[in-house]
Every structure is written in C-alpha cells, then in structure tokens.
Amino acid sequence: MSRKRLTAVLCAAMTAAAALTGCSGGKPDASSKIVVGIPQDLEDSLDPHEAVAAGTKEILFNIYEGLLKPDETGELIPAVAKEYSVSDDGLTYSFILRDAVKFHNGNPVTAEDVKYSIEKSAGMTGGQSLISAFSNIKEVNIRDDRTVDIILNEPDIDFPAYIATVNAAVIPKDNDNPSASPVGTGPYMYVSRSPQENIVLRRFDEYWGDPAYIENVTLKIIPSADSIVMNLNGGSVDMFARLTSTQTQQLSEDFNVLEGEMNLVQAVYLNHAVEPFDNVDVCRALSYAVDVDNILELTSDGKGFPVGSSMFPAFRKYYVDLSDSYPTDPDKARELLAQAGYPDGFSFSITVPSNYQPHIEAAQVVAEQLKKVGVNAEIKLVEWNTWLSDVYSGRDYEATLIGVDASSLTATAMLDRFRSDASNNFTNYSNKDYDELYSKLYLTSSEEERTEIYMELQKNLADNAANIYIQDMAEFVALSDKYEGYVFYPLYVQDFAKIRLKDN
Amino acid sequence: MKGLKYKIRNNPELYAGALISAIMLLIIISGTIFSPYDPNAMSASDKFAAPSMAHPLGCDNFGRDLFARLSIGGATTLLVATLTILMSLTLGIIIGAFTGYYGGVVDEILMRFNDAVLAFPSILLALVFISQFGSGTWKVIISLGIVFVPSFARIVRGEFLRCRNLDYVRSARLMGAGDIRIMFVHILPNTLPVVLSSAVIGFNNAVLAEASMSFLGIGVQPPASSLGRMLSDAQAFLFSEPSYAIYTGSMIALLILGFSLLGDGLKKNA
Numbered sequence: 001m002s003r004k005r006l007t008a009v010l011c012a013a014m015t016a017a018a019a020l021t022g023c024s025g026g027k028p029d030a031s032s033k034i035v036v037g038i039p040q041d042l043e044d045s046l047d048p049h050e051a052v053a054a055g056t057k058e059i060l061f062n063i064y065e066g067l068l069k070p071d072e073t074g075e076l077i078p079a080v081a082k083e084y085s086v087s088d089d090g091l092t093y094s095f096i097l098r099d100a101v102k103f104h105n106g107n108p109v110t111a112e113d114v115k116y117s118i119e120k121s122a123g124m125t126g127g128q129s130l131i132s133a134f135s136n137i138k139e140v141n142i143r144d145d146r147t148v149d150i151i152l153n154e155p156d157i158d159f160p161a162y163i164a165t166v167n168a169a170v171i172p173k174d175n176d177n178p179s180a181s182p183v184g185t186g187p188y189m190y191v192s193r194s195p196q197e198n199i200v201l202r203r204f205d206e207y208w209g210d211p212a213y214i215e216n217v218t219l220k221i222i223p224s225a226d227s228i229v230m231n232l233n234g235g236s237v238d239m240f241a242r243l244t245s246t247q248t249q250q251l252s253e254d255f256n257v258l259e260g261e262m263n264l265v266q267a268v269y270l271n272h273a274v275e276p277f278d279n280v281d282v283c284r285a286l287s288y289a290v291d292v293d294n295i296l297e298l299t300s301d302g303k304g305f306p307v308g309s310s311m312f313p314a315f316r317k318y319y320v321d322l323s324d325s326y327p328t329d330p331d332k333a334r335e336l337l338a339q340a341g342y343p344d345g346f347s348f349s350i351t352v353p354s355n356y357q358p359h360i361e362a363a364q365v366v367a368e369q370l371k372k373v374g375v376n377a378e379i380k381l382v383e384w385n386t387w388l389s390d391v392y393s394g395r396d397y398e399a400t401l402i403g404v405d406a407s408s409l410t411a412t413a414m415l416d417r418f419r420s421d422a423s424n425n426f427t428n429y430s431n432k433d434y435d436e437l438y439s440k441l442y443l444t445s446s447e448e449e450r451t452e453i454y455m456e457l458q459k460n461l462a463d464n465a466a467n468i469y470i471q472d473m474a475e476f477v478a479l480s481d482k483y484e485g486y487v488f489y490p491l492y493v494q495d496f497a498k499i500r501l502k503d504n
Numbered sequence: 505m506k507g508l509k510y511k512i513r514n515n516p517e518l519y520a521g522a523l524i525s526a527i528m529l530l531i532i533i534s535g536t537i538f539s540p541y542d543p544n545a546m547s548a549s550d551k552f553a554a555p556s557m558a559h560p561l562g563c564d565n566f567g568r569d570l571f572a573r574l575s576i577g578g579a580t581t582l583l584v585a586t587l588t589i590l591m592s593l594t595l596g597i598i599i600g601a602f603t604g605y606y607g608g609v610v611d612e613i614l615m616r617f618n619d620a621v622l623a624f625p626s627i628l629l630a631l632v633f634i635s636q637f638g639s640g641t642w643k644v645i646i647s648l649g650i651v652f653v654p655s656f657a658r659i660v661r662g663e664f665l666r667c668r669n670l671d672y673v674r675s676a677r678l679m680g681a682g683d684i685r686i687m688f689v690h691i692l693p694n695t696l697p698v699v700l701s702s703a704v705i706g707f708n709n710a711v712l713a714e715a716s717m718s719f720l721g722i723g724v725q726p727p728a729s730s731l732g733r734m735l736s737d738a739q740a741f742l743f744s745e746p747s748y749a750i751y752t753g754s755m756i757a758l759l760i761l762g763f764s765l766l767g768d769g770l771k772k773n774a
Contacts, residue, residue: 246740249744297548298546298565298567357740361565363726379726380725
C-alpha cells in the first residue's frame with residue numbers, strides 16, 4: 001500500500017508501543033492541556049441521540065460510548081458491554097455489561113440505563129431515530145442486572161456496527177436534559193461551552209479503560225478557514241485536523257503534519273435520469289477523459305488515494321482496487337462519445353457546494369480535462385443548503401462533484417444508495433444487475449458470501465461508470481511538536497484520549 | 505506644447521488618471537489578444553512557476569499563466585463594470601430626466617423609492633438579487649446595474665431641475681420644441697460634464713463591487729477569471745506564494761487609482 005497508509009499504521013504502532021512502555025506505569029500527565037481548533041460550533045445538539053453533524057459527532061466520540069465502539073483499525077471493540085452474543089436465528093443480541101463502568105456523574109451504568117438509551121436512540125420513546133436501521137428493533141429486554149437483550153424483527157448482520165456509533169451511545173436514564181448537561185462514559189467529560197467560542201473537556205479519572213493522557217482539552221472554534229494557519233503559527237491552537245496541503249505548507253516548524261485519509265469517495269456524481277448520462281457509453285467516455293493523477297498533482301501535490309468505485313480503502317476486507325478501470329485515454333473517450341451519438345461532444349453543468357474549496361478546485365481541473373474531448377462542463381457554485389435541497393433531496397442537477405462518506409463502518413452505508421429504489425439514491429442509478437445482486441445480501445448470513453457480493457457490487461459500479469470516480473482525499477492534521485500520539489480512524493472521529501505530551 | 509504644460513499643471517489629476525488608465529487598458533488588451541497562453545490551460549509541471557521569459561509573472565496553483573489570467577481577469581472585471589455603468593446610466597438618465605423635468609407626484613413617488621434603494625448598501629442589495637436569480641457573469645451585471653441606478657437618477661434629476669427653467673430651455677419651448685426634444689437634445693448635453701464624472705466614479709464603484717462579489721464567491725464563476733475571483737484564490741496562498749495576491753491586488757488598486765483620478769479631473773474641468 002501507499003506511503004499514506006504506512007504513516008497511519010506507524011502512528012498506530014507508535015501509540016501502541018508508547019502505551020506498553022512509556023508513560024511511567026500508565027500514569028497520565030497531570031495538569032496538562034491542549035487547545036484543539038475546530039471549524040464550527042457544536043450547534044446541533046450535545047445529546048448523542050440528536051447530534052447530526054459529522055463535526056459534532058467526532059467530538060462527542062470522546063464524551064460518549066456505546067455498548068461497543070470502533071477502534072483505530074475499524075474493528076468493533078467492547079466498550080460499555082463486556083461481550084455480546086447473537087442467537088442462532090440472528091434476531092437476539094445479548095450484551096453483557098462491563099462491571100466497573102461509571103458515568104461522569106459518578107453513578108454506575110445499569111441495565112436500566114442501557115435499555116433507556118437504546119430505546120431513546122431508536123425513537124421508541126418518542127422522537128426520531130437518527131439510525132434508520134434501528135427501526136428494525138422489536139424490543140429491548142433486561143434479562144438480569146448485567147445483561148440486556150435486543151430483539152430484532154429481521155436479522156441484520158450490520159447491527160453491531162450501528163450499536164457502535166455515537167448516535168447509539170449509553171447515557172444515564174435520570175438525565176433530563178442531555179443536550180445542556182451531557183453525561184456519558186467516555187474518557188473525557190464535558191465541563192462547559194461558550195457558544196461560538198469554545199468547548200471545554202476534562203479527563204474522566206474513573207474511566208473504565210486506559211485513561212486519557214492530557215487533563216484539559218479546550219476546543220476552540222475557528223470558523224474562518226483563512227485564520228487557521230495564523231492561529232496555529234501564533235500558538236493559540238495546538239492542533240487542527242483536516243487541513244489542506246496548501247495550509248500545511250504555510251505552517252511553522254513547530255508543527256508536525258500527519259497524513260491520513262478522509263475516508264470518503266470524491267467523484268463527479270452523475271444524474272442518470274438526465275440526458276446524456278442515461279447512456280453508459282457517455283459515462284465511460286467521461287471516465288476515460290478524466291486524468292485522476294493530474295487532478296491530484298494540481299490540487300493536492302499528488303497526495304490522495306485514487307479510487308475506482310464507491311468504496312474507500314479503509315474498508316479493507318470489502319475494498320477492491322478498481323482505480324485502473326479507466327486509464328486516461330482521450331482517443332477512446334472521443335470514440336465512445338461518437339458511438340453514443342455525441343461526436344462533437346456536449347455541454348453540461350457540474351454543481352459544486354461553494355463552501356468546499358477542494359471540490360471547487362477539482363471541478364476546475366475536471367472541466368479543463370473534459371474540454372480536450374470536446375465536452376464543455378460549466379461549473380455552478382451553490383450554497384451548501386441549496387446543494388442539499390436541490391441536488392441531494394431534489395435530484396435536480398446534471399452532475400455534482402462531492403465527497404460521499406460512510407455513516408457507519410458497514411459496506412452497505414456506501415453501496416445502499418445505488419439501489420434503484422433507495423431513498424437516498426441521489427444519482428438515480430438504476431441497474432437491474434445491481435439490484436439483483438443487492439437483494440442477494442438479504443438471503444445470506446455468511447460473511448464471506450456477503451463480502452463477495454460487496455465486491456461484485458463495486459465492480460458493477462465501476463463497469464458501468466456509475467460516476468467519474470476520483471479519490472479518497474488525503475487528510476492532514478497539524479499537531480504541535482509538544483504532543484504526539486495522534487491516531488487516524490477509518491471513521492469521522494477525533495480521539496483526544498490517545499494524544500499525550502512528548503517526554504523530553 | 506506650452507498649452508499642454510499649462511493644462512497639466514492646472515489639472516494634473518486628469519492627465520495622471522488618463523495615463524494610468526491608458527497603461528492598464530493597454531496591458532489588459534495586449535495580454536488578452538497577444539498572450540500565447542490559454543488562460544484556463546493547466547499544467548502540473550508549471551505549478552507556481554517563478555517569473556521567467558516564458559511566464560513573465562509566473563504561474564498560479566494550477567500552473568496557469570498569471571499574466572494571461574490577470575489580463576483576461578482584468579478584461580472581465582472591466583467588461584462587467586462597463587456594462588453595469590452603461591445599463592444603470594441609461595436607466596438613471598431616463599428616470600432622472602423625466603422626474604427632474606416634470607416634477608410633481610410621479611417625481612415624489614419615484615424619488616422616495618429611489619431613496620429607499622439608496623439606503624441599502626449596494627453589495628447587500630446585489631447579494632439579494634444574486635440569491636434570487638443565481639450567480640454568473642451576466643447576473644452580476646444585471647444586479648449591479650439595477651443597484652447603481654438610483655445614484656445616477658438622483659444626479660441627473662438634480663441637473664434637470666436646475667436647467668428646466670433656464671433661458672435656453674425657455675426659448676426652445678417658445679420655438680415649439682417638444683418636451684422629449686428639449687430633454688434629450690437641449691438639456692442632456694449640458695448635464696454631461698457632471699454626469700460623466702459621476703459615471704467614472706460609478707465605474708470605480710462597479711469595479712470594486714464586482715471584485716468584492718467575486719471575492720465572496722458569488723460573482724464570476726470559476727474557471728472564468730476576474731480580479732476579485734483571483735484575489736480570493738490567491739488568499740489561500742498568502743504566506744507561501746504572496747506574489748499571486750500582490751499582482752492581483754496591485755492590478756485592482758491601479759485600475760481604481762487611474763479611474764478615480766480621471767473622475768476627479770473631469771469634475772474639476774466641468
């Protein structure tokens with residue numbers, strides 16, 4: 001694999017090594033602090049069952065935990081639960097709770113709390129559930145004070161992945177207002193929030209697992225992308241995640257720049273319901289016309305991970321490398337266009353949300369490359385809300401350049417949207433073979449067969465050039481050289497508990 | 505020659521402004537017509553290339569020739585500003601002429617409406633238009649054009665008000681000239697010095713307005729370039745490649761300087 005991967009792996013290895021050897025018997029640093037810059041305030045809700053924004057959930061990850069949680073390799077590890085088992089019919093999940101888990105208010109976690117949390121998260125006590133798969137939950141039963149059974153209507157092999165999301169976190173039953181006074185079981189506890197200014201977290205010393213190293217974490221809100229570099233260089237912020245390669249080049253030598261992947265699929269998503277994208281030859285022609293390496297070179301100094309289908313490399317066992325499906329070949333592109341009845345090319349518009357600079361830049365390069373085969377792409381910048389309503393919900397567009405990520409660590413999170421009758425199929429992709437393959441997923445519970453189907457589905461998308469696939473974008477994290485131990489996750493998550501002061 | 509020297513000493517703004525504007529126009533025209541580069545052609549190997557014989561000002565983050573882009577960007581900005589002013593001037597003269605010449609209730613209503621529009625900051629008003637009709641070069645021209653009408657209408661109305669009872673108008677009326685003829689053949693030429701100098705100042709405002717709107721990302725759409733758009737792009741590289749922002753900023757500053765000196769000079773001449 002690439003060097004990027006290696007960096008991430010090295011980071012993980014270093015953390016593991018340090019956890020085993022350094023830090024003098026696991027004693028966390030006393031009265032240490034770090035200021036982390038974040039691009040937006042946590043405005044939606046601090047209640048884990050109501051948080052929708054990815055930027056909010058990545059912070060809540062430090063405060064809340066579910067019965068299970070993801071680790072940095074993407075595996076699910078037990079958190080509030082010690083272990084779990086599934087009945088033979090795949091309908092009953094039994095979670096045995098860990099003994100020493102305490103909430104931040106000092107109370108132990110009981111089976112009652114777990115039942116309350118799952119039911120609240122699933123929208124069974126009123127309100128809406130943010131996890132659509134939870135509509136499959138029939139009931140939550142307390143078997144004894146350490147065991148909770150979740151009974152499903154239909155088997156769902158991805159169920160544990162949903163249980164591990166922040167939206168299914170365990171919270172105390174007696175907390176009336178989880179949004180105003182968040183109480184969880186995570187390695188950090190909530191101290192205060194000043195709107196549009198900062199959020200303060202403190203280490204939870206009675207955490208059941210390895211305690212966090214740094215005692216005080218302040219999240220400083222820096223809404224203007226232009227002042228991030230100044231804040232970092234000026235010393236008011238010690239860390240900032242998801243920088244562009246341009247921003248990292250302007251950092252002073254006091255910062256280490258770590259490189260990982262954003263875990264999304266950046267592509268020109270085509271609306272297959274409109275002409276000429278209802279013609280597979282046109283889609284293939286455009287895929288041949290676009291030169292991904294050239295895009296990476298021009299927009300991110302060659303950094304990024306080319307992908308050829310709707311799955312990114314962090315999915316490991318499900319991921320098939322299809323990035324070579326359409327090697328750049330303008331002649332072939334012209335030939336296919338002629339075959340499809342467009343010998344002189346055509347014009348279309350690429351809608352791009354105006355707040356995502358990397359997508360705007362990529363769109364400019366794509367437009368320039370398509371010109372060479374006679375296709376004239378006009379870039380249309382729209383506000384994010386307009387994009388959501390017109391493009392994503394309204395499906396009123398020709399093509400859009402955007403990154404699509406996975407809401408949970410399940411392959412279906414990436415592939416479900418290309419079923420012809422999926423409610424979130426914003427590309428209007430409609431392919432009989434794809435639907436047929438997808439329906440087979442429901443008939444098998446063997447993990448190997450499912451993996452096989454996932455791979456076939458990815459190949460189907462690549463073969464039919466469902467979209468002009470570009471890359472999983474490189475992600476840069478700036479961390480002051482006073483600290484170390486930053487860990488990349490295959491999910492949209494920031495884990496502060498693993499960051500520690502460098503010992504000199 | 506002596507006459508010219510005297511004229512320059514008497515009104516240095518006019519000649520300095522004309523000189524700067526002429527040089528800028530020359531640069532823009534020569535760059536647009538004679539540059540061997542397609543301003544949108546990208547080249548990975550020329551990314552942030554230093555100034556050289558091939559690229560006199562170097563290249564931007566996509567390896568596009570900066571000189572070609574600055575010229576075409578300046579041309580776009582000038583085109584937007586010119587068409588904006590032409591549009592608002594035409595409408596402003598018509599409204600101003602009728603209200604100033606006839607007065608009365610229609611004048612009152614139109615001018616109060618005018619005051620209401622003037623009360624809004626022009627960029628804010630243009631933003632409202634853009635959010636309603638979408639962005640793009642032509643929409644910027646139309647929205648700015650509408651926004652700039654009231655200021656011209658007010659100036660033209662004032663001039664017409666001043667002139668409508670002057671002797672030459674009266675005698676024209678006695679000779680049987682129609683109202684339309686009096687307005688546009690007799691009065692209008694006499695208001696030109698004032699109107700022209702305000703048009704040049706308005707032109708400056710239009711250049712700045714276009715640059716600000718493109719800077720905010722709601723004006724000219726990429727990959728088309730305009731000076732505001734380029735300045736907004738350059739901002740990301742302010743620390744690593746400051747020359748990009750400096751060239752673009754200087755271009756805007758010089759254009760504005762030239763035209764505002766010209767405007768001042770014209771006013772002085774009037």
